[in-house]
Amino acid sequence: MAIKQQFTAFFAITIAAAASDLHKRDAKITTACDTAAYLDHMAGEASAAFTNSMQATNTAWQMATKLAAAGNKIGSQQGAGLVLLAATVAEDAANALQNLQFKGPALIRGIRSLQALSTQQDIVGDLELTAIERKEAAAVASFISANNGDAIPLNLNIKTFRACFSADNTRQPVPGGGQATDGTNNIVMSQLKVTPHTTTLTQGPRLCYTAGTTATTEQCHDKSSGTSNMMLLQGKPLTTAAITFKRKVAEGGEYAATDGEASNAIPIKTELTQLLKDVKELEDNVAGLPYIFTADKAFTMTTTVEFRQRMATALVKEDAKYSTATIKNQVDTLAKTLYGETSNDFQRRVLDLLDSIEVSGSSIGEDKPIALNKVGPTSKVLRAAGYYSAAKLIREKEHLKKNDGLNGSDQEENDCKTKSKDECKSGKCELKGGKCVEKEEVKVEGAGIQGTQNATVSNLFIINKALFCLQFLFLG
Numbered sequence: 001m002a003i004k005q006q007f008t009a010f011f012a013i014t015i016a017a018a019a020s021d022l023h024k025r026d027a028k029i030t031t032a033c034d035t036a037a038y039l040d041h042m043a044g045e046a047s048a049a050f051t052n053s054m055q056a057t058n059t060a061w062q063m064a065t066k067l068a069a070a071g072n073k074i075g076s077q078q079g080a081g082l083v084l085l086a087a088t089v090a091e092d093a094a095n096a097l098q099n100l101q102f103k104g105p106a107l108i109r110g111i112r113s114l115q116a117l118s119t120q121q122d123i124v125g126d127l128e129l130t131a132i133e134r135k136e137a138a139a140v141a142s143f144i145s146a147n148n149g150d151a152i153p154l155n156l157n158i159k160t161f162r163a164c165f166s167a168d169n170t171r172q173p174v175p176g177g178g179q180a181t182d183g184t185n186n187i188v189m190s191q192l193k194v195t196p197h198t199t200t201l202t203q204g205p206r207l208c209y210t211a212g213t214t215a216t217t218e219q220c221h222d223k224s225s226g227t228s229n230m231m232l233l234q235g236k237p238l239t240t241a242a243i244t245f246k247r248k249v250a251e252g253g254e255y256a257a258t259d260g261e262a263s264n265a266i267p268i269k270t271e272l273t274q275l276l277k278d279v280k281e282l283e284d285n286v287a288g289l290p291y292i293f294t295a296d297k298a299f300t301m302t303t304t305v306e307f308r309q310r311m312a313t314a315l316v317k318e319d320a321k322y323s324t325a326t327i328k329n330q331v332d333t334l335a336k337t338l339y340g341e342t343s344n345d346f347q348r349r350v351l352d353l354l355d356s357i358e359v360s361g362s363s364i365g366e367d368k369p370i371a372l373n374k375v376g377p378t379s380k381v382l383r384a385a386g387y388y389s390a391a392k393l394i395r396e397k398e399h400l401k402k403n404d405g406l407n408g409s410d411q412e413e414n415d416c417k418t419k420s421k422d423e424c425k426s427g428k429c430e431l432k433g434g435k436c437v438e439k440e441e442v443k444v445e446g447a448g449i450q451g452t453q454n455a456t457v458s459n460l461f462i463i464n465k466a467l468f469c470l471q472f473l474f475l476g
Helices: 032-074 076-128 137-147 269-287 305-315 327-339 343-355 378-401 408-417
Strands: 130-134 154-158 184-194 207-210 229-232 238-248 256-259 291-293 299-301 429-432 435-438
Touching (some): 032 184, 076 130, 076 238, 184 269, 238 269, 256 269, 408 435
Antiparallel strands (some): 207 229, 429 435
16 A cells, blocks of 8 residues: 655755746837736746745755754764755855845845836826817917907816826736847837927827918918917827846846937936846845745756855765756666566555655645655656665665675575584574574575565655755755
């Protein structure tokens, strides 16, 4: 019957660097509102990364404490391994805290700059839609005639309120359709400028005067006395121009305007460039945060290579290199070596038993315990830990079996047979039936290692307090 055991699953730690990407690579920016939503997304992602990294740093402290407690409780060589792991995690958590304290001011400054830029683009989006409307031509002509052309009645009509938000006051999402640009971060800003006057009413307002005497919708007016009159025709007084900023991430450069800069437009390029200096610093700091949470409730260490190598040594074999992309082939190869070539043997001896294990639901976002095979990618790492633990114990047993080409138990028996009765009273030998033979309670049974179906080897890492040397802290 499959063995079930309740474990408390902690957070998985993977030995691979990962960085939070603040940019929506598939975004298509065409309006000021698109830019505002894009910048708002960046600010939200940066804030979440900072908060999650602080939470993960605290989690690392908790993990170190629990690992040390578990190691001290277990004792022996396996417990010593957990204590070593606890010390390694604690040291990195201390470095992570120092890292966050150093990065904190720059992260906060960058988030505020993104928020300021987003609000600025919201305002641009609103003002772009503002329009000036004139009264009916007859009314305008009558007004001019009565007031000697001193003034023209106009209405300032704001076509929409909060153009970048929906009716329920939620921000419009960033549209998709853009092309990803590897290695380059792009931010497109909108600037406001005065609409140039044209000869038609549909392309903006114009201020003019004429000596004409006919009151029409396209002409300015005057009285027969010759007094010049001025008239502002209807249209949108403001329009926008796009300005694109880019930076090469690998080169560590600043954001620089590449095209689209408009003269006499606001916000001006120098103001945008200054705010984007804070954004660049933010991007660099977020990429170097010590811990990043991933979608499967794990967090990834992104600290030094030296630490990851030390962690790998403490967790598994010194030459083990893991990543979610390559772990399956490595594990499958080892599993075949340990458990046989046929898939049925592997399924019966390993996977069926592993998949029956349940982990605490509270630490993986579930209300109740969940089967290990439902957890997700982290189960692969746990399986690897089991395989390597089993392999270690198998090698230890094989070492007992083999001594100069002889089975270990046979060698002990041969040694006992050569001892005198006095020599046979101690060590691994005993007198039985007048003969000196090996004690039965210390005899090594190796037959079940490869052939038996009692799954002893499969469960060694579960029931023999073997070092659970990856990804999870197991209690109870």
